[in-house]
Amino acid sequence: MNILESSNLGGYKEVINEVKHQRALMMDLHDLVLPILDPHSGQAKLIQQLFEEVFSCSGKIISSLELGDNSEKQPILIKHKRKGGKDNMENHILEENNKDHGNKRRKNAKHISSVVTHAPHFDGYQWRKYGQKWISKAKHSRSYYRCAYSKEQGCPATKTVQQKKENDGNGTVRLFNVDYYGQHICKSDGIVHPCVVEATTPHDSVPIASQNQSSSSTFVNAGAHGIQDESFESLFMVPDMSQNI
DNA sequence: AAAATTTGACCACA
DNA sequence: TGTGGTCAAATTTT
Numbered sequence: 385m386n387i388l389e390s391s392n393l394g395g396y397k398e399v400i401n402e403v404k405h406q407r408a409l410m411m412d413l414h415d416l417v418l419p420i421l422d423p424h425s426g427q428a429k430l431i432q433q434l435f436e437e438v439f440s441c442s443g444k445i446i447s448s449l450e451l452g453d454n455s456e457k458q459p460i461l462i463k464h465k466r467k468g469g470k471d472n473m474e475n476h477i478l479e480e481n482n483k484d485h486g487n488k489r490r491k492n493a494k495h496i497s498s499v500v501t502h503a504p505h506f507d508g509y510q511w512r513k514y515g516q517k518w519i520s521k522a523k524h525s526r527s528y529y530r531c532a533y534s535k536e537q538g539c540p541a542t543k544t545v546q547q548k549k550e551n552d553g554n555g556t557v558r559l560f561n562v563d564y565y566g567q568h569i570c571k572s573d574g575i576v577h578p579c580v581v582e583a584t585t586p587h588d589s590v591p592i593a594s595q596n597q598s599s600s601s602t603f604v605n606a607g608a609h610g611i612q613d614e615s616f617e618s619l620f621m622v623p624d625m626s627q628n629i
Numbered sequence: 630a631a632a633a634t635t636t637g638a639c640c641a642c643a
Numbered sequence: 644t645g646t647g648g649t650c651a652a653a654t655t656t657t
Contacts, residue, residue: 630657631656631657632655632656632657633654633655633656633657634653634654634655634656635652635653635654635655636651636652636653636654637650637651637652637653638649638650638651638652639648639649639650639651640647640648640649640650641646641647641648641649642645642646642647642648643644643645643646
């Protein structure tokens with residue numbers, strides 16, 4: 385169910401209240417978590433940073449809704465299907481909105497979801513980069529990742545990461561489109577990933593950046609040569625945090 | 630030395 | 644034929 389879809393003028397208020405409530409809860413969580421951590425550790429800094437981004441995000445949602453800003457109609461989480469591909473793509477549904485952004489074949493897996501995030505990291509999985517493309521008309525290149533266990537466990541999951549235009553008004557916030565393809569069938573170190581455990585439907589298993597479990601997600605060595613557009617990767621390289629959270 | 634990333638080439642689809 | 648996704652050799656990092 386999409387709460388935004390059912391929004392009318394009265395519904396906006398409800399959405400705003402929900403987001404505000406979520407914000408308050410995050411604040412509580414923030415107050416609970418941070419004192420536990422070593423304030424000088426990189427981990428605490430990272431968590432602090434993630435909290436700030438969550439707050440900033442919800443703040444934008446609230447102000448956007450309160451202003452009735454129609455230019456930002458696009459929801460944070462977009463679920464759509466892709467046009468058919470060579471192997472196992474769904475061939476029947478094509479949404480008009482997707483015509484102009486990358487409805488090309490996808491060899492290995494069907495599209496699961498798109499996520500817009502400030503930091504396309506720590507979605508709970510380990511990824512290996514296998515390609516980078518300059519997409520025509522796009523300002524930034526697109527990076528292609530597959531599950532780190534694709535080889536050993538045959539996990540078909542892939543994702544693409546592409547920086548969006550900086551269009552938030554002040555031009556300082558970078559957003560990234562993260563598209564997920566295929567379901568994870570892998571287990572890391574014998575532990576089923578929380579996102580997989582939680583999944584009750586295929587779509588529910590989609591990892592979302594903001595629900596980081598940080599069990600083992602790393603971008604090993606990403607951006608070491610300075611990927612111009614995806615240099616964000618090096619900013620978020622942190623050691624395994626799974627033991628301490 | 631092994632593992633991971635980069636990057637140009639190739640392939641499939643529209 | 645152009646565009647986007649993948650492959651794989653070369654390169655870099657650990």
